[in-house]
Amino acid sequence: MFWHNYKYAFKTLIKNKALVFWTLIFPFILAILFNMAFARLHDYDVFEAFDVAVVDDQAYKDEKVFSEAFKSLSEEGDDQLFKTQYVSKEKAEELLENEEIEGYVYVADGEPRVKIKTNGLNQTVLTTATEQIAQSAKMIEDIAMTEIVRQVGQEVDVAAVYQNAVKIVSETEPNVKDESRVMNMIVIEFYTLIAMACMQGAMLSSDMMNRCLPNISNRGKRVAVAPTRKSILVASYLLAGYTMLFFSVILLIVFMRFILGVEFGANLGLIIALAAVGSLTATMMGMFLSIILKTNDAAKNVIILIVTMVGCLFAGMFGGMKNYFDESLPLVNKISPVGQITDGFYSLFYYEDMSRFIVNVVSLLAIAAIFFLLSIRSLRRTRYDSV
Amino acid sequence: MKNVIEVKHLTKSYKSNKAVDDLSLEVKEGEILGLLGPNGSGKTTTMNCILALLKFDDGKIKIFGEEMSPDAYETKAKIGVVFQEVAVFDELTVYGNIDYFCGLYIEDKTTRAQYVNDALKLVGLEENKSQYPKQLSGGLLRRLNIACGIAHKPKLIFLDEPTVAVDPQSRNNILEGIKKLRDDGATIVYTTHYMEEVEILCDRVIILDHGKIIASGTNDELKALAKIEEKVTIEVADLSPKQLGGFEKIKNVSEVEYDNGVLKVVYNKGKNNLGDMIEYLKTNKIAYSKIFAERPTLNDVFLELTGKELRD
Numbered sequence: 170m171f172w173h174n175y176k177y178a179f180k181t182l183i184k185n186k187a188l189v190f191w192t193l194i195f196p197f198i199l200a201i202l203f204n205m206a207f208a209r210l211h212d213y214d215v216f217e218a219f220d221v222a223v224v225d226d227q228a229y230k231d232e233k234v235f236s237e238a239f240k241s242l243s244e245e246g247d248d249q250l251f252k253t254q255y256v257s258k259e260k261a262e263e264l265l266e267n268e269e270i271e272g273y274v275y276v277a278d279g280e281p282r283v284k285i286k287t288n289g290l291n292q293t294v295l296t297t298a299t300e301q302i303a304q305s306a307k308m309i310e311d312i313a314m315t316e317i318v319r320q321v322g323q324e325v326d327v328a329a330v331y332q333n334a335v336k337i338v339s340e341t342e343p344n345v346k347d348e349s350r351v352m353n354m355i356v357i358e359f360y361t362l363i364a365m366a367c368m369q370g371a372m373l374s375s376d377m378m379n380r381c382l383p384n385i386s387n388r389g390k391r392v393a394v395a396p397t398r399k400s401i402l403v404a405s406y407l408l409a410g411y412t413m414l415f416f417s418v419i420l421l422i423v424f425m426r427f428i429l430g431v432e433f434g435a436n437l438g439l440i441i442a443l444a445a446v447g448s449l450t451a452t453m454m455g456m457f458l459s460i461i462l463k464t465n466d467a468a469k470n471v472i473i474l475i476v477t478m479v480g481c482l483f484a485g486m487f488g489g490m491k492n493y494f495d496e497s498l499p500l501v502n503k504i505s506p507v508g509q510i511t512d513g514f515y516s517l518f519y520y521e522d523m524s525r526f527i528v529n530v531v532s533l534l535a536i537a538a539i540f541f542l543l544s545i546r547s548l549r550r551t552r553y554d555s556v
Numbered sequence: 557m558k559n560v561i562e563v564k565h566l567t568k569s570y571k572s573n574k575a576v577d578d579l580s581l582e583v584k585e586g587e588i589l590g591l592l593g594p595n596g597s598g599k600t601t602t603m604n605c606i607l608a609l610l611k612f613d614d615g616k617i618k619i620f621g622e623e624m625s626p627d628a629y630e631t632k633a634k635i636g637v638v639f640q641e642v643a644v645f646d647e648l649t650v651y652g653n654i655d656y657f658c659g660l661y662i663e664d665k666t667t668r669a670q671y672v673n674d675a676l677k678l679v680g681l682e683e684n685k686s687q688y689p690k691q692l693s694g695g696l697l698r699r700l701n702i703a704c705g706i707a708h709k710p711k712l713i714f715l716d717e718p719t720v721a722v723d724p725q726s727r728n729n730i731l732e733g734i735k736k737l738r739d740d741g742a743t744i745v746y747t748t749h750y751m752e753e754v755e756i757l758c759d760r761v762i763i764l765d766h767g768k769i770i771a772s773g774t775n776d777e778l779k780a781l782a783k784i785e786e787k788v789t790i791e792v793a794d795l796s797p798k799q800l801g802g803f804e805k806i807k808n809v810s811e812v813e814y815d816n817g818v819l820k821v822v823y824n825k826g827k828n829n830l831g832d833m834i835e836y837l838k839t840n841k842i843a844y845s846k847i848f849a850e851r852p853t854l855n856d857v858f859l860e861l862t863g864k865e866l867r868d
Binding site: 170173174177180181182184185383386387388390391392393394395396397398551552553554555556 | 611625632645648656657
């Protein structure tokens, strides 16, 4: 009975054009569009440094780590990102107004900030680079301060501590001078896209649940009067949805890796494991939403799309908003499956240490478990108030 | 004959509205029981309670002697249900749909294949088995809906308004198919608001209104409740008040109604009322263009018992 259900559920899913589009074709289309949009950044031979300005006041000079790092990105050579002019605030405004620069950097309240006039790729690069340099600079300062505090009472070699902090940060964070700094932004877009593909897969389990609950669909009534246990029905349907989602995500990853050349790191097993856990979380979310939303299939799918897209925005899709949300709303990406999946791929690619990846996977499993337990409460009902 | 279904004092409310009100009924093995009533009379709610889909406030329900519950899998295996709404998969062919739903009851593939083919034959969809539901007309889709509900050869079948919005050809096919199921030994509960279908099909009828049984019995037993033997309708272009009064004095006439050139005369007794009426018209030199007689219908019974038409 289980496999009979599974076979037909899978058959109906792969023939459902709307579901196939949203869970399989749409992520592929976006991947291709992303690839076209970022093609310039992939090819560093044709990447040209662009004009920016820095407000060279005392506040900027006080941010030594930041100003040094930014300066290094403005030096002529293969890694040059910016053609930087060091000017007053008034001059920077004037340059921006006259569109002679793409944007300018200034420091206010001890925080480096960017002012841009229009949105575009160069502006995104400037914003992202500034945010990441600022993050790395802060990390260096924190590590150095911790070391200094540890050495209180001893003779502190400030220069040595500072050097050591730079070393630690350069080993744990992507090298800000490396070309991967710009790639950083691009891969996050692609990783978020995979997370989006996972979470849109919630539509599959939502559809599956719709067909086995009598208070939700007519087909649900038909299967509810059959002599098949609800647990078997639900498990077989969800497994069918999960199978389709998992293979869609794997297909997308293969396509990104081997056709588009997106880097995922070398640990294939963990990449598949993350895709499997992400798909599981999405499957549970779809089940939960399908049970609590007393509305039709189309409306449920729209809600799943909205939830997914908001998660993608927070996680870094659509141009480098990840850092902003990580700083201003740190909890959001911690409880958002999209944020955790994105961060999981990011961790696999950037860090040797597995602890961050493990946190991502455990968080996803915990979110899946919560959705599952909340769903079970409704599923245990055997008779309904109305059908 | 033993009882296949026993329902005692079933009560089901939706908030303050009683959808089923202290309803008791029995269904005998091998019979077709018609549940007749207007929309909202409680037919479908009663059926859903019997099938353990709905919670109910009070009452006992037994099917095949066992108390019905959502976990009564052995009992459920003997039941087939055709719901009012078409519930099939657009992504599966006609054959695939029947095979899928049949597979919820029958695991053996060989037996199932035979059952699916039998169901296709019963509803006349053999030539459409490779088509998808969207390629079928409304009538054929209804037939597929029926096939999905009965392919596993259940002993007890619930059919909830299976002929709503179907063409006459499909309706005839469906009704013939239901008779065949009964002839093959199935017990059938048939809910509808089409009194003609009940008259053609059902061995026994229960008339529901506002969740209550207002009458039950065979067709003849119910029609006896209407206190009408025959209705004679005559098209008469012109009729004076004196002539109209004359009709009321005819023996066994209980009611006379004249409207828009159509005269309706209701007899409460008598066997040759039409012949007597023709003779009366001839004797009194009343010109008429058409005349015909009708036996009372279940609508007359409903009208007699509730004061309203069945389809109101």
